[in-house]
Amino acid sequence: MEKGYILALDQSTSGSKAMVVDKNGNILSKSSMEHKQYYPNPGWVEHDPMEIYENVKKVLKEAMLISKVKADDMAALAITNQRETILVWDKNTGLPIYNAIVWQCRRTSEMCSQLKKQGVEEKVRQKTGLLLDPYFSATKVKWILDHVEGARAKAEKGQLLLGTIDSWLVWKLTHGKAHVTDYTNASRTLLFNIRTLQWDSELLEIFGIPRCMLPEIKSSNDMVGYTDTEELPDIELPISGIIGDSQGALFGQNCFNPGMVKATYGTGSSIMMHIGEQIKETGSGLVTSVAWGISGRVEYVLEGIVHCTGDALKWVKDNLMLFNSFEEARAMVNSLDSNEGVYMVPAFVGLGIPHWDSDARAAVVGMSRGTRKEHLVRAAIESTAYQIKDAVDKMELESGIKTKELRVDGGPTKDEFLMQFQADMLNHKVVSTEIAELSSMGSVYLAGLAVGLWKSKEEILQLRSEGQSYTPVMDKTTRDRYYEGWKASVSRVLTI
Template sequence: MADDVLVLGIDQSTQGTKALLFDAKGEIIDKETIPHRQIINDKGYVEHNLNEIAANVIEGVRRLVSRDLTRASRIAAVGLSVQRETVGAWQKSTLKPLYNAIVWQCARGAEFVSRDEVKSKADRVREITGLELSEFFSAAKITWLVDNVPEILEFAAKNDLCIGNIDSFLISRLTNGEAFATEPSNASRTQLMDIHTLNWSNELCTLFKVPMNALPPILDSDALFGMTDFDGVLERKIPIHAAIGDSQGALFGQGCLKPGQTKTTYGTGSSIMMNAGDKVVSCKRGIVNSVGWRRSSKVTYVLEGNINYSAGVISWLKDDLKLISDPKETKDLAEHAHAADKTYFVPAFSGLGAPYFTGSVRGTIVGMSRVTGKNEIVRAALDSIAYQVNDVVGLIRKSAPIDVSELSVDGGATRNDYLMQFQADLLNLPLKVPKDAELSGMGAAYMAGIAAGIYSNDILIRDKTLKSFIPKMDDKTRNNKTDGWHKAVKTALAQGC
């Protein structure tokens, strides 16, 4: 393969879209980030405009190419990493969205999954999908679309409807409707896929009122999904040779290819994920089974816990409370907080994910005193991220046949040394922070590059560590802090009932 060949990684996340460019050695050489609107109404419903997202993907690639016009002919393959559970519906023949995408954070499906006739199926849902019955996943969001958007069933009857997650929409849009597909890592998060067979479940589609004829085929994660030139930005069409959920993309990019290897992604929410091998593992309530990826027809399963708001609380501090003007400020503010302050913040803006899985609870601040001020609120917000991750890792440790010996981390918040040290202290585990924070997009690009013959599998196991954090906290302090957190969560849950 020529030394000047390039591979593109698209990381379409909750807050925006990143276009990442990698050279023939797998090193990131350029990136472009474009935010998109967070459409939130007075009910707390969270939506994204599908056309805006597609336009931002194309614009991100255009900007990368505009900085070096030779790139238009050198980019040889692209991999897609996408926010998961976020789901939309569009007309197959025109690609016109029938409604905004309903974002994974949105709890509008809570009323449906709380109905007695649906709750009675919770064990069956878990048996088929590996997931807890929850509005967090795509299925109940699709139910809302079916019940509230008349065109859904109208176009389904005409076989002119597509329903899918962001990966499926981008594949459709980037190929101008020539392709429509998904893969197991994203499909496993819909609560509609049988995790044992990796096929759509007719039983669950019936339960959630989902027209099966509108769902995409489930291909391998490293399949050839279609060809695109990004609306003429590139000189020729290139293969979309990987699609993967952003959390699984990060696990792949971290090189967590062996059972027991674990990572945490600090995005708007967090995914704590362990490679569980080639079989579905029985796990504790609060932890779920998902598919990591299927490459060349070989499946890798994962154990996973998801947090609705982790690094998203930093955006809240900045954009809503106006306590900071830059996320970088949080480190110094937290480090200068009063040592005796015992403020806890439970960031249940749209309910709590693992291990609680409740959409009714809302955010709560407890334990404030006269010494509580800006610094203490910021520290409590950062600490809430680490406490939630600690809860999930604790359950994974109880479920997995192999212990977690080390945690690989990724995402922008890993650049916050205060948060990373506090996380290592709570977990009593060493943390490895990679040189590049863009592990989701990197994982997608590497998977596409390997499938296209540009990279070898060795690219996944090279050392990517920038910094390590070693636990320093004593057991008594750790236990006191986690006890205080669990009391705060109980307070939030009691107020939400």
């Protein structure tokens, strides 16, 4: 039998999901597990890397079992992952020396401020396309080396390795045989020069990180190693299709041409515009990153980063306990005719584009004596649409390209109120897909290109299945009133 199936892993901020996909792009099975979120101090966020790895092994095995596809019929294992989250581990014991520090974590805000005072921010931006912000990985590594006893000495002796979650999983799954990452994940670390496409010695010196800790950089369609049977008994698969989750969604959305834009809705959100093979200088809080590297050929994106979108509604559910299920939340929102001037600015870990204020904190603005819990739920949902509009508006301004549609993916895209409100705020079409797991599908397509399951991007385009489309229906006066209220609310948070 032809090896016509890809086993896909999506290791996200909230959990790990595995799928089996056939050559027609059909998802045959799914398995998922959440992992614990650790908040040891205000603004700090951590994950247990060993919990993640054990969960990954479980969901991979379960997805294969449910699909009834034999390991011998699998062509490859594809991996997409939460970006910027990083960890350091001992290469002799295979154990982390500290929890993974998550992209949301703000513990290095003061470190970033000190580096800015030293005048290195512009140099970092020129080399990496990124901002000097706790969101990205390098200062997290420096924090670990500075705060874990004996870590720096061991690192300098070559005894420690660092990596984003993709590196960690590949290293573990190959039983320590492959220490790699791909261009997309490397481009989020503040250590990778997007112009030379290499780890940058000057950046390593700025952040005090020994080069010997770093993984080898690969193209997203490279074969990087094989799963080891000591880790996954009876499963020995080539690993390919490694790509950061947001770039994976861009590829999964088939945004192959310059000017195409997608938004991934999750804990936070990434809004990306494909800009081709040339780097574009930006301002206004946008960053430039690698879209993907295929056979050594690299393309680029502009990206707007929103720290908190879906997590705002989750906070309302888990912390305020205003509803029990997301279906209940949708019913609550649909019971209202308007937001009645109530806005939530979900700056729980600061604000991303266009402000990049790590000190901003969340607030609910505009409440009156008549405000009910339904208004708070609606404000949480609306905040996602406003923040994504902020990002798209900046992209259009910087690129000179007026977008005609926004391709969307992620769990929240099933919320018809949010999607319609998004279309109304942007005043153009929002298009979902039949498949919500676009990050996974992007990695699947790349792995499939590597093993010959598909021959070209053109073949992959034939697999696209559009879902529901939303066209704007809100009048300009109402749209402007809503958005002006949002901007006024944000201005209050920025001045606290």
